[in-house]
Amino acid sequence: MNLPYLEQDCDLTLRDGLELHYGVNPAFKENTNLVPAFYNHDIAHVLFGLDTSIENEGLTDFRCMFSTTWGVKKYISDYFKDPNAMKVLLSIFKEAGYIKSIFNGFRSFPLWFKVYVDSKKMHKKWEINPDDSKLDMKLSDLRSDYNITVINYKHL
Numbered sequence: 001m002n003l004p005y006l007e008q009d010c011d012l013t014l015r016d017g018l019e020l021h022y023g024v025n026p027a028f029k030e031n032t033n034l035v036p037a038f039y040n041h042d043i044a045h046v047l048f049g050l051d052t053s054i055e056n057e058g059l060t061d062f063r064c065m066f067s068t069t070w071g072v073k074k075y076i077s078d079y080f081k082d083p084n085a086m087k088v089l090l091s092i093f094k095e096a097g098y099i100k101s102i103f104n105g106f107r108s109f110p111l112w113f114k115v116y117v118d119s120k121k122m123h124k125k126w127e128i129n130p131d132d133s134k135l136d137m138k139l140s141d142l143r144s145d146y147n148i149t150v151i152n153y154k155h156l
Contacts, residue, residue, distance in 0.1 A: 001024055003024070005017035005020065005046045006051060007150070009140045010138075011139070013136050013137060014136070014142060015135040015136055017047075017139055018043060020046075021045055021052075022042070024051075035082055035084050035085045037075075037078040039129075040128040040129065041061075044060050044063045044067075047063075047126060048067065048148060048151075048152075049151075053104075054096060055104055056108065056153050058109075059112070059152060062115045063115060066119035067118070067126060068126040068127070068128055070128050107153065114151050115151055118151060122147050123146055126146060
């Protein structure tokens with residue numbers, strides 16, 4: 001599926017990008033009903049230009065922790081203290097293969113530092129649970145306003 005939000009200058013709104021993201025796999029949207037924290041994680045995929053490959057999941061986690069108001073402690077707490085989140089995450093790892101998931105996740109390790117540095121260059125951190133006005137803004141404008149650079153792991 002073509003995901004235009006992976007490009008820096010995407011003119012889709014955040015809402016439209018999120019709908020495309022949910023179009024990749026309807027279970028993503030269903031999981032937000034089970035685990036509300038997944039909603040902000042999904043927004044991070046779109047806002048920061050990251051697909052759902054295992055390599056980009058690690059980058060999305062880093063973006064959530066360092067580029068948003070979520071922060072490290074609350075992000076980890078929201079995931080590891082929610083039994084439903086753990087069930088979903090473990091089922092994803094099981095389906096993809098535990099060893100393969102870990103190996104592929106670490107393939108993006110060299111980009112983790114770039115994401116951290118980019119988060120420090122942002123004009124302000126992204127507020128989780130954004131209001132509709134943010135959802136209806138173009139991604140290119142949001143990225144410009146926040147000084148976000150799309151950094152993603154591209155399969156070669």
